[in-house]
Amino acid sequence: MNIGEVSKNTGLPAKTIRYYEDIGFVTPARGDNGYRSFSEKDQHKLVFLGRARGLGFSIEDCRTLMALYEDQGRASADVKRVAQKNLTEIDRKIADLQAMRGTLSHLVAHCAGDGRPDCPILEDLGRV
Amino acid sequence: MNIGEVSKNTGLPAKTIRYYEDIGFVTPARGDNGYRSFSEKDQHKLVFLGRARGLGFSIEDCRTLMALYEDQGRASADVKRVAQKNLTEIDRKIADLQAMRGTLSHLVAHCAGDGRPDCPILEDLGRV
DNA sequence: ATAAAGGTTCCAGTCACGGGAGGGTCAAGC
DNA sequence: GCTTGACCCTCCCGTGACTGGAACCTTTAT
Structure with a gap:
């Protein structure tokens, strides 16, 4: 998926998604044209992040929560x-x-x- | 008065007072040594500003309020x-x-x- | 004479993005 | 094949209201 579609699906502005990549929250693949290519998993992480931010968690807290989310033994x-x-x-x-x-x-x-x-x-x- | 005393009197950090000068809220006189020299009126403006900020007014709103405060015909x-x-x-x-x-x-x-x-x-x- | 306390300017960072410039890419219609 | 318009890219600056720190000067006390 290109960034536009992910933006529509997640409700996050494309700018914000690029920012989340900058700070290492997602690392989408890149196509030959240089476009970001998001997997379902990438999109899911962005949804998670958007919800957590909506509940007032800071970016740093989100990092912690995401790590816990992905840790089955938490x-x-x-x-x-x-x-x-x-x-x-x-x-x-x-x-x-x-x-x-x-x-x-x-x-x-x-x-x-x-x-x-x-x-x-x-x-x-x-x-x- | 030097900035330290004004800071103590108003409860505002010296840094903040310098910032308020930067954005044109007060313009204290200067001594021969380059130190800021605050008048009672300067200090009073800073108290006003501190209170207004404490009530959640933005700096721009404070500017408006200050102008109204000084306008006897408001x-x-x-x-x-x-x-x-x-x-x-x-x-x-x-x-x-x-x-x-x-x-x-x-x-x-x-x-x-x-x-x-x-x-x-x-x-x-x-x-x- | 020296040290501490206070003052100065200037630059950079904060938080979580948003705006805009300047440019490349893709799909559709003519 | 060409143009148009929608999409994408990076890079840099701006936001609000300060705060921290470096590098330096002045005053005061010992």
Whole structure:
């Protein structure tokens, strides 16, 4: 398969697929014309990668997960640890964003939003 | 004030303050020795900037907010619009993360996390 | 006199790609 | 055979908001 078809099948942009090759995630064969020639297995790895990225795993985590995926003798505890770490990280991000959201929505709610210059948002940002 | 003191007062790393000068956010005076010499006003701007960044505003939004802050004839509606846009963006990020969190926590909960290789997390990532 | 602490500039790296230039290849229609 | 357009290639730069480090200068304390 050429990169265009793989892109359509996986939902990953061709640019991204080339990038994943750059960083050693897949190593598709090459035709005589220099075109990448993807096997089913290559495509499957890209699907795996796309899903893992969609769940917020970093590229490095994906490398670990892929190695575990291909290791028939893995311990599920190793996978769970990586996933748990990611989950903790996601929770931290959510908490950060919710703290921001709390302050900001409070300020927005108290701003008249009319033609007058008085604004609690700016007052808060500029308080000494 | 030298950069070190401003850094201590504002909580911003000196590196960050230099960066903010680079992008034209503050333009501290310079002493004969080439050292930056910050005024109270410079420091106040940096505090403002630090707070706005802490609320998730982008640098470009901060530029807008700062201009409004210094414009005595502003309309609070202009400020509110920027804040509202940021709030919407924050909500979107929270929703994205929560969607990730939902799927991932479900998978983590169903993974034995022991020495056996069977793992619903990998199964899900690799499903055809 | 010397050493530590603080300041300076400049360059490179981060993360995970995306945009675009400049060019080669392939299949179809005339 | 020729052109057109879709596809593919590599290479390099840009993103946002910094952070790290090298190489060097100035101030302060001992």
